Amino acid sequence: MSSSADVPASPYPAAGNPVPMRVQSAWIQRRTDAPASTAARLCLPRMTFDMATAEDSFQPCWAYVKVVGVDFGALSSPSTQDDWISGSAALEGTFDGTTFVVTGQSSAPAPQRPDVSVIAPDEVPTCAPPAGGWPKVTSKMLDQFGAVQTLVRKDKRFGGVRVSHPDIEGNWDPVAIGMQYQVLEIGYVGADEDGVRQAVEKVYDGPYCLQRAEQSMAEMRAQRKQLESGGYDMSAMTLQSVGEGVDGGTPVLSFTVDYRTEAFDRMLEDLGDPPVRIEAYLEYVD
Structure with a gap:
């Protein structure tokens, strides 16, 4: 296992140090009265559960990051509603943890609800x-x-x-x-x-x-501690669940992240290949 001195201080992009990334299907929004040069929204979807209705739902724009360089005239399924222009596209570009700068754009359907249930x-x-x-x-x-x-x-x-x-x-x-x-x-x-x-x-x-189960709670707590103490900014990721339950008989470290970098994968490798389930929206480009 590597020490924290052997790896970057954060597994996430930092301002002034953008990394190549892509998204296969992005939902993008911009206000109708905004200049074309204004940064738009690259939506980050999420599955959610409503306790009031006891139903899960797909939120296509749960959160967002800034995106610049989008050709709104080339979006798939464009629409205008409530002073917002929206549409979808596949994007390649660079990301610094705050803003996605587009270098390539192609048509793509809007992000779809994943074939999973929160319930x-x-x-x-x-x-x-x-x-x-x-x-x-x-x-x-x-x-x-x-x-x-x-x-x-x-x-x-x-x-x-x-x-x-x-x-x-x-x-x-x-x-x-x-x-x-x-x-x-x-x-x-x-x-x-x-x-x-x-x-x-x-x-x-x-x-x-x-x-x-393949791992004890003690082992999972040690793995989480390693993630949090290795010099990484854990606040930048969304933890959906971290080994507190039984997943089909196997407890796992389970992460849902809005963006995933090569440094993030190296961080996981430091743990010695535990059973980890990860879902990401923005992926780094090799």
């Missing part, structure tokens, strides 16, 4: 309900959840815990967010499944199931 990975139990369905949650189960969290955090045999709220048959149910049903899915490492069950049942009387 499913976190709310649908991966274990089947017992005969008769899941029991309703009790106040005692809720009180004991803190003890389970402490156990998972301190015992190196554990690889994460998440709470699912299914209906009685195990399907995701928006009403169940009100805690009618609660199932703990607990990740564990090693071969001592019986010992893990005994440890859980000493502190928790409610329904749970075990899932195999």
Whole structure:
């Protein structure tokens, strides 16, 4: 593993040091009364979850960075609404962490909603309900959840815990967010499944199931600490989740970043190839 002195101070572009980047499908906006020389908006999309409606949605312009050099006459699917000109394009250029300067532009459809759900990975139990369905949650189960969290955090045999709220048959149910049903899915490492069950049942009387995990919580916390202490500006990235749950039985460091650079990839390599899932919008050009 490299020391922080061996790598750049930040994995992100800095002012005065732009790097070549591209985006395969960008949604771009500019006010109709703005001069052509004015910087426009290069939108950064995001999947979001609305607790009020219990639905996830795709926000095509959740945030944005400045972009200059766009040919608005060559945008795909152009439209004008509420004093804004909008359209899509594929772009190549340079990015300094604040402004994307276009050096190449071609037609491209607008960014599409990804074929994933914000709800499913976190709310649908991966274990089947017992005969008769899941029991309703009790106040005692809720009180004991803190003890389970402490156990998972301190015992190196554990690889994460998440709470699912299914209906009685195990399907995701928006009403169940009100805690009618609660199932703990607990990740564990090693071969001592019986010992893990005994440890859980000493502190928790409610329904749970075990899932195999490749890493313990302790290992994931060490990896996150390495990312944060290696001289990198972690505030520049969006952390969607960082190893606090069980992802299909495997806890992972999971990042959603608006832009990804070569230095960022080197930062991940410093961790010794852990299971990392990353999604990025702006990609560096080799």
